[in-house]
Amino acid sequence: MNASRTARERVRAELIREITDIARRQLATEGAGGLSLRAVARDMGMVSSAIYRYFPSRDDLLTALIIDGYNAIGEAVETADAGSPRDDFTGRWLAVCHAVRTWALERPHEYALLYGSPVPGYQAPEDTIGPASRDTVVYGRIISEAQAAGRLTPPVMCPAPPEVLSSDADAVRSVMPGVSDDVVTRGIVAWTGLFGMVNFELFGQFNNVIDHRRELFEHNMLCLAALIGLPPA
Amino acid sequence: MNASRTARERVRAELIREITDIARRQLATEGAGGLSLRAVARDMGMVSSAIYRYFPSRDDLLTALIIDGYNAIGEAVETADAGSPRDDFTGRWLAVCHAVRTWALERPHEYALLYGSPVPGYQAPEDTIGPASRDTVVYGRIISEAQAAGRLTPPVMCPAPPEVLSSDADAVRSVMPGVSDDVVTRGIVAWTGLFGMVNFELFGQFNNVIDHRRELFEHNMLCLAALIGLPPA
DNA sequence: GCTCGTCAAGAGCAGTGCTCTCTTTTTGTG
DNA sequence: CACAAAAAGAGAGCACTGCTCTTGACGAGC
CATH class of the missing domain: 1.10.10 (Arc Repressor Mutant, subunit A)
Structure with a gap:
């Protein structure tokens, strides 16, 4: 039965x-x-x-692929983070950045489904927002743990985030506890910078411009790490 | 006749x-x-x-739309830059950033055509690479002119770019003359960060996360301006 | 006046997502 | 075991797509 x-x-x-x-x-x-x-x-x-x-419907198939994709990239990021020494925060950040880039380069269309333009007529249902943030908790945890370990020293250069952003910072802090609004917004800069770089490489903006993409990527991710305040490598 | x-x-x-x-x-x-x-x-x-x-073919129509789009966003960026005092380099950078974001928010699908995932089966022909860089010369010019005016003071935090990137830096310097490799790579960080932020906002990554998008955008662009070395506002 | 290139129109091909109906198979229960 | 109910497969069909081919009209140059 x-x-x-x-x-x-x-x-x-x-x-x-x-x-x-x-x-x-x-x-x-x-x-x-x-x-x-x-x-x-x-x-x-x-x-x-x-x-x-x-x-x-076709959209339901797409949704399934999207959820699988978010889980897959999330898992790749988690694995990359787990493979670095806990107290090497910059190394962990660099590892997850490379994990994202590698994952994207290996399956560009699947990546485009997640982070590219939304497919026309397709509206992402609620089911996707859970898996969609699986990778972000890893980025957040690296920053939080660096903060807790007293290894986070953001360079004085960014202006202080305006008061109006405090509620948004509160929301983001759910994956990045224990850090100031200033660090939260720096984290967002790094987060969008990471994916902006992968997008540009994958979607062709680097064509005829950049040849040593892996090296440029790594260098820029180190630059973003420094912006967050992670210790130099 | x-x-x-x-x-x-x-x-x-x-x-x-x-x-x-x-x-x-x-x-x-x-x-x-x-x-x-x-x-x-x-x-x-x-x-x-x-x-x-x-x-x-349908692709030829798409190509025409893409070329028009690159020209339109390029023109929007040029106009924004022209509207700011010549020696207010941070203001010029902020103005072009907002111009990009505004242009994108007003016609998200057209923006997606340019900076989103490539449409399946479509291969961008050579004709598009000219107009595609129309906006980048503006970003480059702002940085170059700031450098020439002695107003560019990048904070010491990023590692020095590795030697292997020098040829790529040379290529990018064609739109950003007179600056060091270090500034070139910082410029690329800012460039990818700008579009990474717009992409995230447009393609839904900020949904259920960020509410004050314009304010966050402006703050983050100021942070990137500081990373480049533009003077504080 | 006549030819030739340009254009609109229509039919048609192969493909698509999706719906409907009909038949077969599998399942849980009296 | 038998039987009704649920689930799954098969096929036809609708409206749509990009694209090709042929036919017929129009206007410009020799």
Whole structure:
């Protein structure tokens, strides 16, 4: 009864996994806009309408891929952080930066699905906001732990954040406890700078301009680390 | 003879302009992926096949829109820079940053076409790289002129850029003459940080996180200005 | 006047997302 | 075990897409 029920659910789960796998493969070659339910169905030896038993619409498939993607990049970031000595805060930051970049370069279309322009007509549902912040808690933790260890010394150069930003800083502090508003906003600069750099490299803004992209990336991430106040390498 | 010939060419140019205008309007509501030649043709009271007399493919229409877009944002940036006192380098930088952000917020889909994920199957032709750098010369000029005026004092915090980056720095220096490799790389940090911030705001990464986006943007751009070495406001 | 290039129009092809109906298979229960 | 109910597959079909090909009209230059 329960065993048989789960038997059916198991094959269903297996099919869903297979569909998303094929879709991810198709995403890798065609890009988000070229993702075709019919092509996925063909690859599975299914008739196109049968796919709709598992994903009621193309957007639902996209949502599944997006959630998987956020989890995957989050996991990559977590692994990178775990591989560095706990008290080497700059090393940890650099490691997670490289993890993001490497992950993005290896599956550009999947990355574009997460951090590129939203696919037209697609509205990200609530389910995505949880996994979407899985990586950010890692960045926040590095900064928080550096602060707690007394190793955070932001250079005096940025103006003090205006009072109006304090509520936003409070929100961000949920992943970055124990730091001042000033450090929070510096963290946001580094955060957006990290992804801005990856975006530019991936979306072509560096074409015909920058050749040594890994080196430039690393140097700029070190620059951002210094801006946050992490100790020099 | 020549008059009549140009008469024909004039109506042709007028039609091309009308097509791109309608396409841009459609882009604003549907997004890049939803741009449909047939819909444009319908809006013009044309039959769909007639459009192909003017744009041989959908990609060619996209290319035209992209070139127009780069020129438009370039012009917006130039105008913003021209509106600030020549020797207020931080003010000029802040003005162009706000110009980029405002331009992007007013036509998010067009911005996504330029700085978002590349549309699937679309390969940007050579024609786009000229207009694509129209805005960057403005950023570069601000930094160069600040340097020439002796107003550029980068805070000591970033490590020195590695030797391997010198050739890339040389390339970038074509829009940012007279500055050291160190300043060039700082400029790239600011450049990517600017667009990283706009991307995050536009592509939804700030949803449920940041409320006072304009204020945060301005503060972070000031922080990046300080990182470059521009004088405090 | 006649030819030739330009253009609009329409039909048509292959593909898409999605819905509907019909049939088959699987499942839990009397 | 038998049977009704639920789930899944199959296929046709609708409206749409980009794009191609052919046909017929128009206007400019020889």
